[in-house]
Amino acid sequence: xxxxxxxxxxxxxxxxxxxxxxxxxxxxxxxxxxxxxxxxxxxxxxxxxxxxxxxxxxxxxxxxxxxxxxxxxxxxxxxxxxxxxxxxxxxxxxxxxxxxxxxxxxxxxxxxxxxxxxx
Amino acid sequence: xxxxxxxxxxxxxxxxxxxxxxxxxxxxxxxxxxxxxxxxxxxxxxxxxxxxxxxxxxxxxxxxxxxxxxxxxxxxxxxxxxxxxxxxxxxxxxxxxxxxxxxxxxxxxxxxx
Numbered sequence: 688x689x690x691x692x693x694x695x696x697x698x699x700x701x702x703x704x705x706x707x708x709x710x711x712x713x714x715x716x717x718x719x720x721x722x723x724x725x726x727x728x729x730x731x732x733x734x735x736x737x738x739x740x741x742x743x744x745x746x747x748x749x750x751x752x753x754x755x756x757x758x759x760x761x762x763x764x765x766x767x768x769x770x771x772x773x774x775x776x777x778x779x780x781x782x783x784x785x786x787x788x789x790x791x792x793x794x795x796x797x798x799x800x801x802x803x804x805x806x
Numbered sequence: 807x808x809x810x811x812x813x814x815x816x817x818x819x820x821x822x823x824x825x826x827x828x829x830x831x832x833x834x835x836x837x838x839x840x841x842x843x844x845x846x847x848x849x850x851x852x853x854x855x856x857x858x859x860x861x862x863x864x865x866x867x868x869x870x871x872x873x874x875x876x877x878x879x880x881x882x883x884x885x886x887x888x889x890x891x892x893x894x895x896x897x898x899x900x901x902x903x904x905x906x907x908x909x910x911x912x913x914x915x916x917x918x919x
Contacts, residue, residue: 731910731912731913732856732899732901732910732913733910734907734908734910747907748807748907749907781855781856789903790861790903791844791903791908792861792901792903793848793901794857794858794867796855797855798854798855799855
């Protein structure tokens, strides 16, 4: 079965760039849409954006100016970069899979990785 | 953006009793072309990622117990747990996938009474 695992620095300084990787195992990254979602502690879920294996992306307009997603099919990995971070970007970041372009429910999810923005 | 509003924010239910969670969208998430509601439900337990329960508003994901059911159409939706079990204590979220940005409700916390 497909498993996702997020990785990256747990602490990022304000104004710097947050960089995370999601490694997909147990299946190919090539035929699905992959999404990033975040969740501040004790709060709800925010969709950040999605990327298809071919590289096409859709971003949440609220974050679009700061977000870049990429995909490396040879490594079965996707990446998230969020620039100019502030304390408001402190959250658990999840990667998840969507089945198809119009089937945007998410399953499975990674376990999530906590990113804290602090000096 | 489509705003998803859940009610209540929390509820306490006795074991074996029914739990009902409501989700309202700020605009319809129903596509008449395929007669489907673009609405899903997740369950999140502490320290875990969300788990998919239901999609198309009422289709249960494989392996999800049949005490979980989804209903509704257009802008009003309901998740029902027919007989609450201890393992159902969690936060439940609805999410629309009708239009980007995909948005979630604020969550409903289900506790044991």
